[in-house]
Structure formats: structure tokens, C-alpha cells
Amino acid sequence: MSVTVRVPPYWRRHTGRRADVSAEGATVGEALADVVRQHPELGPLLYGDDGELAAGLSVFLNRESITRRDGERTPVSPGDSLMVVLAIAGG
Amino acid sequence: MAIKGVLHRLAFVDLNTGTVTYEDPGDELYEKYLGGYGLGAYMLYTRQKPGLDALAPEAMLGLLTGPLTGTDAITGNRFIAVGKSPKTGTWGDANCGGYFGPALKEAGLDGVFFTGAAKDPVYVLVQNGEVTVECAADYWGLDSVETEAKFQAAYGKRARVACIGPSGERVSALAAIINDGGRAAGRSGLGMVMGSKKLKAVVAVPSSPVEVADADALKAVRQRVLGEYYKAGNPAYELFSSYGTCGITAGSVQKGDAPIKNWSGTVHDFPTAEKISDDAVIATQTRKYGCWRCPLACGGHVKVAEGAYEVEGHKPEYETLAAFGAMCLNDNLASITVCNDICNRMGMDTISAGCTVAFAIECYERGIITKEDTGGLELTWGNHEAIVKVTEQMGDGTGFGGIVLGDGIKTAVGRIGPEAEVAAMHCAGEELPMHDPRCSPGIGASFVIDATPGRHTQYGSWLDEAAFLPPDLGQPLHADKYVYNGKGENGAYVSRWGHVVNASGLCMFGCTVTPAPAVPEFLTHAMGVEYTMDKVQEVGGRIGALRMAFNIREGVRNPLDFKLPRRVLGDPPLEQGDTAGVTVDNIVEIKDYCAAMGWDPETGVPSRETLEGYDLGFVAKDLHG
Ligand code: SF4
Numbered sequence: 099m100s101v102t103v104r105v106p107p108y109w110r111r112h113t114g115r116r117a118d119v120s121a122e123g124a125t126v127g128e129a130l131a132d133v134v135r136q137h138p139e140l141g142p143l144l145y146g147d148d149g150e151l152a153a154g155l156s157v158f159l160n161r162e163s164i165t166r167r168d169g170e171r172t173p174v175s176p177g178d179s180l181m182v183v184l185a186i187a188g189g
Numbered sequence: 190m191a192i193k194g195v196l197h198r199l200a201f202v203d204l205n206t207g208t209v210t211y212e213d214p215g216d217e218l219y220e221k222y223l224g225g226y227g228l229g230a231y232m233l234y235t236r237q238k239p240g241l242d243a244l245a246p247e248a249m250l251g252l253l254t255g256p257l258t259g260t261d262a263i264t265g266n267r268f269i270a271v272g273k274s275p276k277t278g279t280w281g282d283a284n285c286g287g288y289f290g291p292a293l294k295e296a297g298l299d300g301v302f303f304t305g306a307a308k309d310p311v312y313v314l315v316q317n318g319e320v321t322v323e324c325a326a327d328y329w330g331l332d333s334v335e336t337e338a339k340f341q342a343a344y345g346k347r348a349r350v351a352c353i354g355p356s357g358e359r360v361s362a363l364a365a366i367i368n369d370g371g372r373a374a375g376r377s378g379l380g381m382v383m384g385s386k387k388l389k390a391v392v393a394v395p396s397s398p399v400e401v402a403d404a405d406a407l408k409a410v411r412q413r414v415l416g417e418y419y420k421a422g423n424p425a426y427e428l429f430s431s432y433g434t435c436g437i438t439a440g441s442v443q444k445g446d447a448p449i450k451n452w453s454g455t456v457h458d459f460p461t462a463e464k465i466s467d468d469a470v471i472a473t474q475t476r477k478y479g480c481w482r483c484p485l486a487c488g489g490h491v492k493v494a495e496g497a498y499e500v501e502g503h504k505p506e507y508e509t510l511a512a513f514g515a516m517c518l519n520d521n522l523a524s525i526t527v528c529n530d531i532c533n534r535m536g537m538d539t540i541s542a543g544c545t546v547a548f549a550i551e552c553y554e555r556g557i558i559t560k561e562d563t564g565g566l567e568l569t570w571g572n573h574e575a576i577v578k579v580t581e582q583m584g585d586g587t588g589f590g591g592i593v594l595g596d597g598i599k600t601a602v603g604r605i606g607p608e609a610e611v612a613a614m615h616c617a618g619e620e621l622p623m624h625d626p627r628c629s630p631g632i633g634a635s636f637v638i639d640a641t642p643g644r645h646t647q648y649g650s651w652l653d654e655a656a657f658l659p660p661d662l663g664q665p666l667h668a669d670k671y672v673y674n675g676k677g678e679n680g681a682y683v684s685r686w687g688h689v690v691n692a693s694g695l696c697m698f699g700c701t702v703t704p705a706p707a708v709p710e711f712l713t714h715a716m717g718v719e720y721t722m723d724k725v726q727e728v729g730g731r732i733g734a735l736r737m738a739f740n741i742r743e744g745v746r747n748p749l750d751f752k753l754p755r756r757v758l759g760d761p762p763l764e765q766g767d768t769a770g771v772t773v774d775n776i777v778e779i780k781d782y783c784a785a786m787g788w789d790p791e792t793g794v795p796s797r798e799t800l801e802g803y804d805l806g807f808v809a810k811d812l813h814g
Contacts (some may be wrong), residue, residue, distance in 0.1 A: 107436040107467035108427035117468055143422060154656050156444055156767070161456050163444075163767050183440040184424055185656035 101129050101174045104181040105140070112139040121180075126159060127170030129180060144182070154185035192216045193402040194256040194715030195224065196299045199232075200320045202313060204386050205246065205305030207322040214299075220718050221804065224255035224299055226282040227692030227732040229271030232302060233280075234735055234808070239742045243275035243378075244360070244385040246306040252293070252351060252366075252391060253300030255694025259291035259399040259481075261407045262711035263414055264699030266290050266481035268300075268351070269691065270366050273743070274377040275385075276597065276618040280640040280739045281377030285351075286480035286696055287369035292349035295395030307387040310358075314344070316394040325389040329358060332534035333367040340392050352390035353383050354536025359586050360384040362596035363537040363545070371503030371530075372480070372488075375538030376619065377641055402717025410710045414703050415484060417660070425657075425702045426485070431471075433487035434507035434698075438466035438514070445628040445768035446655070447511040448621070450518055450570065451547040452614050452756050455766030461520040465510050469522055474504055480696065487698060491526055498523035498577075502530035505539075508645075511623035512543025517550055517576055524573035528580045535584030541597050542583055544620035546576055548598045549589075551612035558605060563589040617751045619643030626775065627759045627768035629654040630670055631680060633775035636757075638748045638782055638793065639684070640736035646697055648687025650680035650778065662686060662705040663722060673774045677781030684786075685729030692732055731803035733786060734795040738808045741794055748779055748793040 103119045105112075113119055119136060123129035130151075134141045146152045157164045158181045164172050174180070191197060197213040214228065222228045229251045237249050250272040257265035268290035274281030293300075297318025310325040328336055337350045350368060357364035357380040364380030365373040374380075401407055418426045428436050441447040442462035449459045456462070463469060473493050479486025489504035505513075505525055509532075513525045532539045546568075552558045553568035560567060566575045566589060582590025593604050599618040602609045614621055616636050622645035626633030631651030639647040652658050654670040664682045690700045693712060700708065709720035720728075759772040780790035787799030800809035 104463075106424075106440060107432050108424050110468075111427075111431075115468075117463075158443055158767070161443070161460065161766075181440075181443055183444050 100176055101178040101180055103129060103133050104179065105133070106182055106184050108184070109140060109143055112137050124173060125170065126157060126164050126172045126174060126180060129174055130157070130170070156183045156185070157181070158183065192219045193400055193717045194260055195219050196294060196297060196318070196399075198298055198318055200298055200301040200315070202301060202303050202320060202322060203305045204303055204307045204311065204322070204388060209320045209322070219256065219716070221728065221731060223689065223692035223712075223728060224258070225253050225267065225269040225284070225692040225694055226271050226736070227688065227728070228300070229253050229269060229282065230280070230732060230735045230739060233271060233273070234739050234742075237273070240744065241273065243273040243278065243281070243382060246386070247304055248273055248382065249302050249304050250379065250382045250386065251300055251302040254290045254294050255692055256716050257711055258694030259294040260401050260711075260715050261404070261411045262693075262695065262715060263411055263703055264480070264483050264485070264696035265694050265711070266483060267694045267696055268293060268374070270374040270379040272377070272379050272382045274379070274619075274641065275381050276362050276378035276599070277642050278743065278745045279617065279642060280736045281379055282641060283366065283374035283376045283379050284646060284691055285366070285368060285372050285374035286483070287372035288481045289349040289351045289368035289393060290694060291481045292347070292393040292395040293391070294399050295397055296393040297397065301391065303386055303388060306385060310387045310389050312390040312392060313388065314392050314394070317396055328389050330355065333536050334370040334534055336390060337370055340390065344392060344394050348392055348394045350390050350392050352536070353380050353388075354534060355586070356536045356584060357381065357384035358389070359595075361537070361586070362600060363541050363583060365536050365538045367533060367536050371533035373533065373538060375540065376644060376646075380536055380538070401715040403714045407711065407714035410707055410714060414707045417704055418484060418702055423702065429485040429487040429698055429702065432467055433489060433504060435470040435504060435510060436467045437507050438510045439463045441507070441511065441623075442515050443767070445766050446625055447515045447623055448625050449515045451516055451551045451612060452625070452754070453551075454518070455763055455769070457765050459515050459518055459520070462515060464520040465514040465522045465525060470504060470510070473522070473526065475501070478503070483696070483699065485699060485702065493523040493526045495523040498527050500527050500530045502526065503533055505529040508623050509539040509543060512540050513546065513576060516543060516547035516623075518570040519573050519576055520571070521573035524577050527577050531580050531584045537584060540622050541620040542580060544614065545583070545594050545598050545601065546579055548601065548612050548614065549579065549594055552605060552609050555612070557608050557612070562593075614754050614757060616643035616753055621757065624651070624655070625768065626753070626757060626773045627763065627771040630673070630773045630775065631676060631778065633753060633758055633773045634680065634778040634782060636753055637751045637775060638779045640740050642751050646691075648684045648690070649782070650676045650683060652683055653679060657701050658683065659700050659703055659705040671771070673777040674781065676778045677783070677785035680778065680782045681785035682726065685726045685733060688729035688732040689725045692728070727803070730786065731805060734788070734799060734803055734805060735808060737788065737793060737795060738800070738805070738812060742811055748783070749776065749791070
């Protein structure tokens with residue numbers, strides 16, 4: 099099942115400067131894992147040592163936070179879009 | 190031993206007479222207040238008559254550097270404009286980078302204060318530590334880019350210029366002080382004060398580098414800190430060096446930090462924020478721009494040519510993209526770049542100008558103003574042609590934009606009528622910046638409790654919530670940003686830190702990347718006086734108390750009297766988006782913060798003990814008898 103994952107701008111040097119990565123998976127967690135499989139340098143940025151999503155990261159599925167759904171277990175459908183956002187908010 | 194890193198020379202210019210006097214504030218004042226708005230607050234508090242109208246000729250306007258400006262300290266390139274704000278009637282300051290600050294110091298001054306008002310337009314020339322007041326007839330009417338070019342033709346390419354544009358000349362409340370053709374000391378309405386004095390520009394011709402106490406040690410700290418910057422995966426470094434602030438726009442819209450549709454919308458109203466964010470903006474960039482010796486170089490020059498929009502200028506910052514974009518539901522990047530350029534050239538604050546346009550659009554959409562009122566402009570959400578047109582009018586003072594909107598939201602309500610109040614999103618007259626308390630609730634306290642209401646460059650607990658604190662600041666995170674009790678200590682610590690950053694001449698962005706303990710190290714090696722993290726807290730507390738005391742003495746200040754629009758606090762709450770259902774209680778945090786600062790939680794008045802503890806006995810006498 100193919101979804102699009104938009105990575106934060108400051109991570110794009112690990113994706114060949116691509117903003118969107120196409121990923122396979124039945125859930126948010128599986129799709130993110132597929133992004134890491136394609137771009138292993140994103141692994142330590144996405145996940146903490148405990149294997150959970152890193153602190154200060156938010157993930158949105160079709161504009162809604164996955165924390166309002168079922169977290170990484172939230173199912174995804176073909177054509178869905180995921181967006182990873184870092185907490186940093188100054189400027 | 191005379192403190193180093195500073196020139197021991199302030200100029201005081203009386204624009205009524207053209208006379209100039211010079212003073213050395215002395216080691217004690219430099220050590221206690223540093224420079225920037227620290228020393229600025231001391232000078233205004235001790236020399237300006239209380240209760241003066243902000244635009245009265247006797248009112249003081251200062252442009253000050255800090256002890257780290259023009260030194261090897263990373264991002265030591267700021268100057269700060271200070272004065273009473275004509276928008277809020279409170280303390281006012283506005284911080285700016287670029288090249289002017291270092292040039293002023295290398296021209297031989299730590300700062301220059303102006304009183305009086307010239308009869309005819311003047312500019313002030315600073316070279317070799319001397320100030321002369323010159324006729325500005327040939328410069329009046331020029332935009333900021335033309336002004337700088339003409340001065341550089343006259344005084345050489347190294348000359349740096351801080352000026353007002355036509356907006357300031359008209360004494361508009363939107364006016365900013367501009368340098369480098371697009372870096373702005375935009376907030377607090379200090380461009381308006383400069384215009385009221387008929388002061389077109391300050392021109393600094395640099396000649397002598399700034400002497401510091403221990404140049405080798407200062408360089409060594411710089412090198413060590415740069416090593417931290419370049420460490421792989423540093424998100425703040427990546428953000429600023431690869432994108433600049435435009436890199437956060439889409440993410441901020443998504444998570445609700447960027448206000449949308451004049452603070453009434455959500456990401457669902459503006460799902461195309463990517464079109465005005467990160468890669469889309471960088472695609473228009475022709476070259477990077479950095480302030481003086483800044484390794485981050487977060488700025489840029491851009492070029493767009495799209496339909497009617499053709500412009501080359503500075504890259505729009507996040508604040509500008511959000512104000513003219515998300516706030517107006519405008520995803521046309523070229524139009525925002527044009528609005529940015531209009532603001533820079535005309536000398537207007539982009540936050541205030543963009544927010545005023547969003548206010549006008551809401552008024553139009555609600556039928557409070559009509560096409561007849563706007564002279565035919567259809568001010569509907571996302572109508573970028575009308576947005577550009579009305580911004581042009583605000584810049585040149587004509588039409589609906591100039592006549593009704595040209596002094597910002599609060600004044601526009603007076604001109605339109607009380608029914609427009611519903612769309613008026615400001616705090617005490619200052620248009621609100623692009624960070625939403627429903628996402629970072631601490632900024633809802635900071636907007637009200639800082640001596641300059643409605644500001645985002647003032648530090649507080651919100652920087653913690655927004656992951657915008659420097660490494661190793663040594664203040665633990667507050668566990669849950671929506672639990673309002675118990676945030677005061679955190680906010681107080683962070684705000685005291687921020688006062689020192691601002692008074693030293695450092696950039697807030699750079700200080701997000703620089704490990705915090707490097708700042709007192711920079712100060713120590715520049716000034717030759719030992720600063721520690723504890724001393725930073727002491728100096729920051731002193732500056733914070735003095736800024737607040739300025740307001741209280743003006744009789745305008747009980748922080749609880751300044752109200753944020755209920756909408757901004759989530760009353761009623763948003764129904765969608767990441768901040769759906771959030772209503773912020775900023776009052777609990779404000780009281781908690783005041784208590785932690787040693788100020789009365791009910792009135793914001795610093796206690797006698799607090800003031801005396803900071804050697805502010807003269808202030809204690811004024812406030813407590
Ligand atoms: S980080 Fe950006 S704004 Fe700050 S000093 Fe560097 S270039 Fe200027």
C-alpha cells in the first residue's frame with residue numbers, strides 16, 4: 099500500500115533533497131519503517147534509543163495528528179499522505 | 190581597568206539644535222547593563238521625563254550595540270533601537286542584524302541617542318567616533334534601497350545605513366528602521382519615532398575594529414562552538430543554514446503554531462502551505478545572505494518573475510510568509526515576495542503590515558467594509574492581487590490601504606468603527622507575531638507580560654515549548670505545556686537569559702544553536718570581566734525589572750490590564766487541527782512568572798527587595814517611595 103511521507107526540510111539531505119518519499123505499509127509505523135529502510139540515516143532522527151518516535155516529532159496523517167488516532171498503529175490507505183514535523187518553531 | 194569590547198563612547202544628539210555631546214557610561218554601567226536594550230533602558234529610565242508622549246520631540250530614540258557586537262562572538266552583529274513605543278505607550282525596542290551594528294561600533298560609538306526634532310530632514314553621519322548632523326533633503330522621499338545606495342555612493346561601499354523609508358517619513362505606525370535594504374528593526378513603532386524626528390538615516394563609516402580583552406580566548410570559544418554547529422544532525426543549524434526561517438512555514442501551519450485566517454482558521458483552511466514554505470522559497474533564492482560574520486547565513490536574496498509579479502529582493506522570513514500568507518489564506522509565493530519587498534523598501538514592519546491586511550480581509554468578508562470603502566479592492570481571503578495592491582497603498586500612504594490601514598490595526602478600528610473590533614488581533618496596539626498560544630501557550634503569557642507587548646523575540650516558557658532553547662541552558666523542561674501552574678520559574682529563567690542575549694548584541698537564532706554557557710564565555714573574553722551563568726541570570730533579572738519599571742512609571746502598566754483577544758487564546762476553541770479544543774489560561778502563568786521574577790503577581794510591580802537586590806535602589810525609590 100503506497101503512501102507519501104513528507105520529511106522535514108532539514109532532513110532532506112538524507113533523501114537526496116526530496117521532500118516526499120513514497121513508502122509501503124499498512125500502518126503509519128510500517129510506512130515510517132519503510133522510509134528508514136530506504137534512507138537509513140533517518141532512523142536515528144525518527145526514533146529514539148527506546149525505539150519510540152523521537153521526542154519533539156509530530157506525525158500527521160492527512161493533516162490530523164496520529165496522537166489523536168491510534169499512534170503508529172493507525173492504518174493507512176493508498177494515496178494517504180503523512181507529514182513529519184519537528185517541534186522547532188522559532189523565527 | 191576599562192572594560193573592553195565597548196568603546197566607552199555614547200553620542201547624544203539634540204536634533205532641535207544639531208548639538209552633539211559624548212559620554213562614557215563607565216565600567217559599572219557596562220558590567221551591569223551590557224548594552225543594547227539593557228544600557229538603553231538605563232538611559233531612558235534615568236534621562237527621559239516620565240509620561241512623555243512617545244512622539245514628543247523630547248522623547249529619546251536610541252540605537253545601541255552590545256559588547257559582543259562587532260566581535261568574534263558568533264552572531265555578534267546586532268543593534269537595538271530603543272524608545273517609548275508610540276503604538277503601545279510602553280517600553281519599546283526592536284533588534285536587527287545585518288552590517289549596521291558592527292559598522293556603528295567600528296565607526297567609534299557604542300550607541301547614539303536622539304532627542305528633539307529637526308525642522309527639516311536630516312541624517313546623522315558617524316565616523317571616527319564623531320557625529321555630525323547633515324541635511325537630508327536629497328535623501329528624503331527615497332526608499333530604503335535607494336537611500337542606502339545613495340549614501341554608499343557618497344561615503345563608500347563600507348558605509349552602513351539605518352534609515353526610514355517613505356512610511357517612516359509619513360510618521361506611520363507601521364514604520365520600521367531598515368538596514369541592508371531589507372533587515373528591519375520593525376517592532377514597537379520605532380521607525381515612527383525616527384520619522385517624527387525628521388531623522389532619515391544614521392550612516393556609519395567603519396574604520397577601527399573593536400578591541401576585546403582577550404582576542405585569542407574569544408576566538409578559541411568561537412572555534413569550539415563552531416564545531417558544535419557543524420556536528421551532524423543539529424536540526425537548528427540545518428534549519429537556519431539550509432533554509433532560514435522559511436523552512437518552518439509548512440510545519441508551523443500543520444501543527445498550529447502559525448495563525449491562519451486572522452487567527453480563526455486551521456490547516457484545513459490552508460492546506461497548501463507548502464507552496465509558500467521551505468523548498469518553494471529556496472527555489473527562488475539566487476544567493477544566500479548572512480549578517481556580519483554569521484556562519485548560519487539564514488537570509489537570502491530571491492528573484493521572482495511570475496505574471497504581474499517581478500521582483501528581486503530579500504528572502505521573506507517565516508513571519509512574513511505567515512502574515513501575508515497563512516493569515517490571509519494566500520498561497521501565492523510571488524505575491525508575498527512582492528509584499529515583502531514593498532515593506533522593505535517603504536520601511537514597514539512586515540508582521541504589522543501583513544496582520545493589518547488580514548484584519549482588513551476579515552472586515553471585508555464580514556461586510557464591515559465594502560468595495561466602496563476600499564476603492565474597488567476586493568479584499569477576500571487569498572485574493573493576492575488585492576493583497577499586493579493594499580500593501581502598496583499602505584507603503585505609499587494612498588487609497589484605502591494608506592488612509593485607513595496605514596497606522597495598523599488599532600488605529601484602523603478607530604477609523605472604521607467599533608464593529609471592526611471583532612477582527613482586531615493585537616495586544617495593546619501591537620499586531621501579534623506569528624506564533625500561536627494555542628500551540629505554545631507560554632507565548633500567550635509572554636505577549637502580555639513582557640514590557641513590549643505582543644512580541645515573539647522576547648524569551649519565556651514558550652521557547653521551551655517550541656524547542657527553541659539553546660543546548661545546555663540548564664533549565665529543565667516543563668512536563669506538559671497545557672498545565673499552566675508551575676511554569677513561572679522556567680519562564681523567568683529563560684526570559685532573564687534572553688535579556689542578556691539581546692543586551693549583548695547576539696542574535697536569537699544563533700543563540701538557539703550556540704550552547705548556552707558559551708555566551709558568558711564570550712562576554713568574559715570580550716569585556717575582561719568574568720561572567721557566569723549565574724551572573725547572566727542576575728544581569729537579565731536587572732534588565733527585565735528595569736524595562737518593567739519603565740512601564741510602571743509611565744503609568745500604563747498592570748500586565749493583567751493588557752488583554753489578548755479571546756480568539757487568540759482559543760475562546761472559542763478551534764474545532765479542527767492539532768490545537769482543536771485548546772483554550773489557553775495565560776493569567777495563571779503570568780502571575781506565576783511575576784512571582785518568580787520577584788514582581789507583584791497582581792500588578793507586575795517589581796518588589797523593593799527585588800529592585801534593591803539588583804542595585805536598582807533609584808527605581809525602588811520611584812516605585813515604592
Ligand atoms: S542567524 Fe540569520 S538573522 Fe541571525 S545573525 Fe545569522 S544570518 Fe543574521
